[in-house]
Amino acid sequence: MSQTTNVYLVTGASGFLGQWIIKQMLKEEEIHEIRMMDKVINPELLKLKEECNSKMQLKTFEGDIRDKALLQKACCGVKTVIHTACIIDVIGAVEEEELEGVNVKGTQLLLEASIQENVKFFIYTSSVEVVGPNAQGDPIIDGDEDTVYKTNLKFPYSKTKHKGEQLVLKANGQQLKNNEKMVTCTLRPMYIFGENSKFILRYIDDAIKTGNILVRNSRPEALVNPVYVGNVAWAHVLLSKALQDPEKARRIGGKFYFISDDTPHMSYADLNYEVAKDLGFRIQPRLTLPLPLLYVIAFLLELVRDILKPFIRYTPYINRPLLTMLNTPFSFIYKKAKKDFDYSPCYSWEEARKRTSEWIASVLPQHREYVKCPSNTYKTLCK
Template sequence: MDGAWVYLVTGGCGFVGERIVELLSQQDYIKEVRVFDSVAREEVEKFSTGTENVVRACCALSIPYLLYTSSIAAVGPNTSCEPLLRGNEDTQYTGEVELPYGKTKAMAEKIVLEANGAKLSNGGTLRTCILRANTVYGEKAGFLQELYLLARARRGVLNYLEPEDTERNHTYVGNVAWMHVLAARHLQLKAELLAGQVYYCYDDTPSRKGFLVRHQLLSSADPSVKLGSHIPYWKMWLMIQLHRIIRAILSPFWRPQPFLNVPLLNTIVTTFSFETDKASRHFGYKPLFTWQESRLRTAQWLKAAAGSLGPPQLQEKKN
């Protein structure tokens, strides 16, 4: 019944979760939005995975719909760093996922999909579906703050790691959140279509070249930010190994945090992109924010946040 729905958002205080809560609270068919979030602690990490607990709770409490937020990292790149160029939800891509984050997302996806059709305590049926986010940008995106600090430390020069022919999708956080709102609603209205399905998140962010998107976002906030040059793979690989050696030598006295590792570097330089309209076909998704609006909102936030970022802490390095 419209106006009687109660939504629970787990991780609702996070970067994407906060925007989902904001948009849900504006829908007149929802009676209440509840938020659950916590900081992982050692004493609770020993209990199974969070996704398994959510599925069990749905079955025990007869909650009939579950929408899971996953990531393109659940698909790949694999350990062989095989590229995926403009695939879609039906594209076959095999091999062990490279990053630990992606491995846990893949495990969670399996749990959610296998739970679709599970029996609830009241005799009903659980319906589940999955949204896969990619690189999400927008207000409060921590990686943009870090990149801006790096650029400021290098006199406004923004260098990049991926080769110029590498493709990656980017999506504005408001559009990722809007897709969640629509998918959750239509999972209720058209369960026979959405249940058991996986959808990639997308919008009209124009370039698949991540370094160009990042430059446009940062330069919109600060025109002094200039696009620098490509950092060769071998140079960054050597820096990672040198950092590991220094860390091992200094470990009794100081343990600097690793700034990058080889699996992450391999992922950055591997093309992994998709092209789809499945969400539009299945539940009428259209981006709530245009690229121009997304860029403006992000730039305004970054300008406002710049004053609290403090002076650059990194020394300029010669490439």
């Protein structure tokens, strides 16, 4: 395949963000082919072929991100890789070895395949959690890429995402077999919300069980700036287009960018309320218990987990790093992304809130039926 052909590979294509990136890319006439890779390809993605323009092709690659042969095949003839595939886990439900294998080793193997196949551009979807909050709960208000912060990551997820990000940034300028040099860049989105968010689904499910009352798991003053999934996808598309310009590529290569939008600063709990309030949901005015007491409970649950570890796997519903994340003011601006590759949100807060609320309304009957029939599995419900 000609190296001048504009072919994209999107890993994690069936994921929350991956599907949005592909939908945004379908609107770009200069893209000739989109390759969608995931462990299991969502059947809905196959329907997108009908939305392609006549010149664009969609291909699927189904398998594990650690499969070297699959990666080599998927990267052959590709110009740009957008790597979103990862395991997200903030409660310790996934073994650290598996997190390391997918989030770090998978990224390394994809980079190696990209270098072997002369992939020119490599974009990595990182996370704000590679920064913090740290164990002390030190806040950041409207930070940026130059903000100095003492980071001591506690989540295995955060650690593995940070390792993956560093691998990608260090690969910038790597010599390719065709004597060109690879250009890499990473995006650090804030907490992503929107349609098909499994995290919002979980909160809605719990609220239905308690009479449509959302549990407050974060203090109102713990302000963060969530970002709508459509805007994060748009940032990926804009960055990939900017990389085509050699001058911009020189400026962008090897750097990371925070991605937020114009969603008002609010706590995680209040975000859930904002997108669900029109449907009759209410929210607790304060934390169920004082925060210091919640830390004590989390510590005891972690202790039980560690004692039981040699015998059974027990995953507490809360842990101290998660409490810190939920209750620390932590926000970043997107000024540098706007300056370097013209990023600005394409969805307003009101539109994002409305779209998310309408999606919740569409799945609400299923959730209420789930509460009546607890034998139904969550997996079945969310098909």
